[in-house]
Amino acid sequence: MNKIRLYSLLLALAMLLSACAAGGTEESGESSAPSGSEQTEPGPSDATEPNQPQDTALQVMEALNGKLTPSGLDDKYRSYYEIFVYSFYDSDGDGVGDLQGVIEKLDYINDGDPDTNTDLGATGIWLMPVNPSPTYHKYDVKDYTDIDPEYGTLDDFKALLDACHERGIRVIMDLVMNHTSSQHPWFTKAVEYLKTLEPGAEPDLTACPYVGYYNFSREKKSATSYQVEGTEWYYEAPFWSEMPDLDLSCVAVRSELATIAEYWLDFGVDGFRLDAAKEFYSGDPESNIAFLSWFNGVVKEKNPDAYIVAEVWNDLNTYASYYRSGIDSVFNFSFGDSNGTIAKVVKGSSPASAYGAAIENAQAAFAAASDTYIDAPFYTNHDMGRSAGYYPGDYTENQVKLALALNLTMSGASFTYYGEELGMKGAGKDENKRAPMYWSEDPEAPGMTDGPKDMGTVNMIFESQDRQAENGNSILNFTIEALKIRNSIPAVSHGVADMVESLSTDKVCVLTKTFDNESVTLVYNISPEPQTVDVSSLDLKSVTAALVTTAESPTLNNGKLTLPMYSVAVLSNTNI
Ligand SMILES: [Ca+2]
Ligand SMILES: [Ca+2]
Ligand SMILES: [Ca+2]
Structure with a gap:
């Protein structure tokens, strides 16, 4: 038994004793009616009254939050759940999560029934990349209009979108526009062509337009320039040699990207999470903003209701300026991660008032750039160590929960990384941050994935999902209540x-x-x-x-x- 539960138990015992000493004869609603009893009237001491001793945190919360109902607002201020499909739920037993697996777990994400309290109640899903890719994380795409066979087929994706829409869940997909895979046909054709050129010869873009898609040059411009084998040509790849950087000024590239966005919008996707927007034109925010403005126009012309959120991993004032592009949202990085506002306040290394001050500060910065901005608060994501590692000490579980509350009561479109609702562990190398969703302690249980190959050992400190669902003091039930508040009280999700x-x-x-x-x-x-x-x-x-x-x-x-x-x-x- 952990300290918190012991404490709760002692408290309940103390209150029971004091009730007895005061001559109270109250019994809990559950135990007062023997099974099969005709008597259905609740006693005078209905256990749902606030201020009564309760057994679990969930009972306390349900007593107050039980009367909340969904606001019915169906706009872009949603509660997103970020899913790494690879590690989420495996429907066919090959150890890799897949789209059918996500479909099978939709009842966990949002069962579409406002009267049940067993699902998270997320109203949006952000799918990390699902396009064909040679890597496990799939942030290097080799075909922008298909689904990676590890994850399923286009039909599976359509089925997922339909099932989500039936439940009021919108789905945005990760779109990686900064670079492609080195195995993308655009790149392989460009490389093939360059290998046919005599030294000193100029490429002919009518013979191979793809040479114009990337940043090829005869000089090694930086530490992240890589030589095309057997030629005098180099290409730029700031992240990794196998992720060549696209030239986003190239008219043909923009035309390809517009076609790709339109293709997915036609398919039924509700928007995009734009990867690495800071690096579109590295070190040149004004060009990035201009590019986003163009892309936003393409998307909104097709579907004004589509949602766009960009990853600009930068300081507040810099990413706030990206709202000038007209895109809906930019992730609010200053609140996330182990050194962000939320963690600092929860650790006590910043005063509680710093949370409110940071919210006011961010609001002002965003409003200065756009009057239609929608904040995109998040707390952790696939690039960050998980929250359960932020708070050593005696109050880890309370702090993990409170941090989730600080995130989920922020206005805007909120984002929760899968597994954070369980307090999963995972830090250090990226693979550890993307560990198998902890459905069960039994790694052989249905749906359990194997996780990325190079993942280290990740030791969980909180219970698996199946146990937390039954535990009235769990992080999972806390998160469900937080999302219920968010989805029910518009001033919480939308308010200034x-x-x-x-x-x-x-x-x-x-x-x-x-x-x-x-x-x-x-x-x-x-x-x-x-x-x-x-x-x-x-x-x-x-x-x-x-x-x-x-x-x-x-x-x-x-x-x-x-x-x-x-x-x-x-x-x-x-x-x-
Ligand atoms: Ca599978
Ligand atoms: Ca429900
Ligand atoms: Ca770039």
Whole structure:
């Protein structure tokens, strides 16, 4: 038994004893009715009342969040789940995850039924690359209009899109435009042609247009220039010799990319995650923004409702400027990773108020670049060590949960990397960050993948998905509740945030968020002790929703809000 559960148990016992001492005769709703009893009226001590002792954090959360219903908004402010298909779920027993496997696990991602509470409730999926590729990660594409045979077929992909759309899930695919695989026919044909040239001869683009697709030159321009074997020609490949960089100024390349985007939009894809946008023109953000502006025009002309989010792994002010391109979203990198705002605040190396200040700062930077920006908050992704490794010490599980809450209560389109909802481990080399989804402790259980070949040993510290589903104190159930709040309260997912500075401290952050004339106040206790906040100045009527990491409930009495350790309360200024 871990410390938290022991603590919860002791607390429940203490409250039971004090209830007995006070002459209370309350019984829990579940045990009061013998099985087969005709009596269905709940007793006076309905266990769903807030402020009652509960057995699990989930019971506390369900007591408050159980009355929430999906907002019904069907816009671009979605809750995305990032899937690495290779390591997700294997439908045919070859050890490699596949598209049919994703279809089989849609009931886990979102079962399409708002009345059930067993699914994550994600409303979007970001699929990491699914196009044919020689590598396990598939970020080097050799055919942009097909599906990698390891993952399935175009028919499988169509079936996945249809099944997702039936459940209200939109699907965006990773589009890798900075480079191709060295095995892409564009590159192999260009190389073949260059090998036929006499030394000193100029290439004839009418004989081989593909020479114009890449950055070929006779000089070795940088440490990442590679020689075409047996020729005087070099090509640029900043990431890896087998990922030659496309020349995105080439009119023919742009025409190819437009055709590819249109092809997938026609196919039913709902948008794109654009890989490595910072490197389109390395060191030249203005050219990257101009390229994105062009690409956004191509996509939106085809489908104005399509969603585009770009990866610009840079400092806040630089990636904020990319909103000038008109694309919907740019990943909000400054909040993610082990040294980002969320982890620093949760570790206590930054004050809790730094979270609110960073949100206000990011909002201002984005709004200065675009009035239609949609923030894309995330916390970890496939390039980062997983969260469970960020918090050594006595409160790892509480901190992993609270970090998820800080991410998932941010406005915009949120992104959750697969397995983070379980607190999976994985750091160091990239393969370890992309380990098999931990469905079961049994590596032979149905659907379990083998993971990337060069993956090291990754030792999980939290339970597998099948166990967490049954555990009322699990990270999984916490995440489900966080997503429920996100999907149910538009001010949480869409609101403009304003930190209440007079109440925000090193341990508590108080944010008011407003959307469409509705306001909520979010109070975060980012500390291992209970905190009491005098919110009387805010005229709040009730605790609308909460995320707790122990089986204790927040209480609001006479304008004083008491929050248990590492927890979040959502307060409303109306009686509900
Ligand atoms: Ca498979
Ligand atoms: Ca459901
Ligand atoms: Ca480039």
